[in-house]
Amino acid sequence: MxxxxxxxxxxxxxxxxxxxxxxxxxxxxxxxxxxxxxxxxxxxxxxxxxxxxxxxxxxxxxxxxxxxxxxxxxxxQEMRLMDRSATLLHHHRPEPGDTGAxxxxxxxxxxxxxxxxxxxxxxxxxxxxxxxxxxxxxxxxxxxxxxxxxxxxxxxxxxxxxxxxxxxxxxxPAYTGCTFVEARFDDVDRRYPALAERVGQGTLWAKAGCLSLMAQRNADAQIRVYVGFRGPLDWHEGIDPTDTEALRARLLGMFEGFDESLRELMRLNDGAFIVRPVFVLxxxxxxxxxxxxxxxxxxxxxxxxxxxxxxxxxxxxxxxxxxxxxxxxxxxxxxxxxxxxxxxxxxxxxxxxxxxxxxxxxxxxxxxxxxxxxx
The missing domain is CATH 3.50.50.60 (FAD/NAD(P)-binding domain)
Known part of the structure; x- marks a missing residue:
């Protein structure tokens, strides 16, 4: 110009x-x-x-x-897919040198x-x-x-x-009817070695219908968890979203029937939950x-x-x-x-x-x- x-x-x-x-x-x-x-x-x-x-x-x-x-x-890019009983359905391992994503x-x-x-x-x-x-x-x-x-x-x-x-x-933006609740685990290789091994270097994802549990390896030995479900925007009505234990109890109730190794993703996490409703234009x-x-x-x-x-x-x-x-x-x-x-x-x-x-x-x-x- x-x-x-x-x-x-x-x-x-x-x-x-x-x-x-x-x-x-x-x-x-x-x-x-x-x-x-x-x-x-x-x-x-x-x-x-x-x-x-x-x-x-x-x-x-x-x-x-x-x-x-x-x-x-x-x-x-590694991905492990499971059902709610923690049965491994698919394990994707990226090829050496794969820079697709x-x-x-x-x-x-x-x-x-x-x-x-x-x-x-x-x-x-x-x-x-x-x-x-x-x-x-x-x-x-x-x-x-x-x-x-x-x-x-x-x-x-x-x-x-x-x-x-x-x-x-x-x-x-309009609410989609879907919400994710984020949790985290810090210093996983030392403090949560079993979880670190289950998740591997990428993502562990367990689903049953509209209920979804995803655990993803992050930098600095951290794992972030995303608890997904369908529900109204006020799904936690009667619970202060900053009340970690009350929110934990509500989530565990929603995921009753999931294997305990998966429910640990909501039971043992460090710090507070972060509620993330999904909005779209x-x-x-x-x-x-x-x-x-x-x-x-x-x-x-x-x-x-x-x-x-x-x-x-x-x-x-x-x-x-x-x-x-x-x-x-x-x-x-x-x-x-x-x-x-x-x-x-x-x-x-x-x-x-x-x-x-x-x-x-x-x-x-x-x-x-x-x-x-x-x-």
């Missing part, structure tokens, strides 16, 4: 950071606004499988693929992206209240701290409950274009957490950056990006919705009902 546009990315998650890093590699200046006060304000969550055809494409555009592969755990700790990947940016790119403790199109192609960002700034392009990368999205769409999620604003990642296409969302966010970020670097006008670049991103995300969102329905069917069946992941 002959004159560099003023570009703001709202949200310092993986998609926004890939976009920022790729823009900088292509010589386009950018500012990232992140509501968290510091890079270490909160835990970034568990592992992600980064896929060769999506997330790794984004990391390659960001010039970080080799660094990612050095961080990643190809052995994390290696696992990586989300916090480590975010740190890699942050460290790759020009110092000062991310402005921490900047929570956006709203984005206001000004009618001349520019957009005013209003921050909760009372300040305002204007930009030629605002990229909403601010997740499921995006404040930027309201400038483009009235859509709000409408499919397809479309909007009339507004000059100076676009979306990427969960802000654009929130979908079930089945290994697609973070990968698409990073691909979105890289493709938007390339479009902006290749075209002289911001609006033309955004149009080229959205013409690909919106239909692709609609197709993926429909597929993940169908997968969630297969994983957690609305049925009383006690059959495992695993999708045919491995052919």
């Amino acid at each position: 002959s004159t560099a546009p003023r570009i703001a990315i709202v949200g310092g998650g993986l998609g926004g950071l890939v976009c920022a890093r790729t823009l900088q590699r292509l010589g386009v200046p950018v500012t990232v606004f992140e509501r968290e006060a510091t890079p270490d304000s909160r835990s970034q969550g568990g592992n992600l499988d980064i896929r060769a055809d999506t997330g790794q494409v984004g990391l390659r555009a960001a010039g970080l693929l080799d660094e990612f592969l050095a961080l990643s755990r190809p052995e994390g 290696p696992e990586v700790d989300r916090g480590q990947l975010r740190a890699l992206l942050l460290d790759s940016l020009t110092p000062g790119t991310v402005r921490w403790d900047h929570s956006v209240a709203r984005a206001v199109p000004l009618g001349d192609g520019t957009v005013r960002l209003e921050f909760t701290r009372g300040t305002v700034e204007e930009f030629d392009l605002v990229v909403g990368a601010d997740g499921a409950w995006s404040q930027v999205r309201a400038a483009l769409s009235d859509a709000q 409408p499919v397809p999620h479309c909007w009339e274009r507004v000059p100076g604003i676009t979306l990427l990642g969960d802000a654009a296409h929130l979908m079930p957490p089945v290994g697609v969302g973070a990968n698409l966010a990073m691909l979105d970020g890289a493709e938007l950056a390339r479009a902006l670097a290749d075209r002289p006008e911001v609006d033309a670049a955004v149009a080229a990006y959205e013409d690909v991103m919106v239909p692709r995300s609609a197709e993926q969102a429909a597929a993940t919705a169908a997968l969630l329905a297969a994983l957690m069917p609305d049925t009383d069946s006690t059959e495992p009902g695993f999708p045919d992941f491995f052919g």
Whole structure:
């Protein structure tokens, strides 16, 4: 571009950071606004499988693929599938050198992206209240701290409950009827050797109908557990979600009939449970274009957490950056990006919705009902 546009990315998650890093590699200046006060304000969550055809494409555009592969755990692609009696139904072992979807700790990947940016790119403790199109192609960002700034392009990368999205769409995330409750085990090789052996280097997954128990090896000798089920949003009515023992009793009651070696995933965990109801945006999620604003990642296409969302966010970020670097006008670049991103995300969102329905069917069946992941 002959004159560099003023570009703001709202949200310092993986998609926004890939976009920022790729823009900088292509010589386009950018500012990232992140509501968290510091890079270490909160835990970034568990592992992600980064896929060769999506997330790794984004990391390659960001010039970080080799660094990612050095961080990643190809052995994390191991998968053990069980029924509720803990009978092993299938054991998938990745081939040596398989980098199709290696696992990586989300916090480590975010740190890699942050460290790759020009110092000062991310402005921490900047929570956006709203984005206001000004009618001349520019957009005013209003921050909760009372300040305002204007930009030629605002990229909403601010997740499921995006404040930027309201400038483009009235859509709000809706509850799917499915909930996951997260638990963790620390220092597993020393403190829980039997569990560490059962889970192996990847994931142990036991299912019966809509009830699901997944235990996943993470970095730093940690295992995270995801207890999944169907139920109303207020399924824990009468229980304070911060009351660990009361919540534990409710979960154990729901999974009565599962083998005790599986119920230990809810009985022996370290620390509190984290309740994570699953919300999604409408499919397809479309909007009339507004000059100076676009979306990427969960802000654009929130979908079930089945290994697609973070990968698409990073691909979105890289493709938007390339479009902006290749075209002289911001609006033309955004149009080229959205013409690909919106239909692709609609197709993926429909597929993940169908997968969630297969994983957690609305049925009383006690059959495992695993999708045919491995052919």
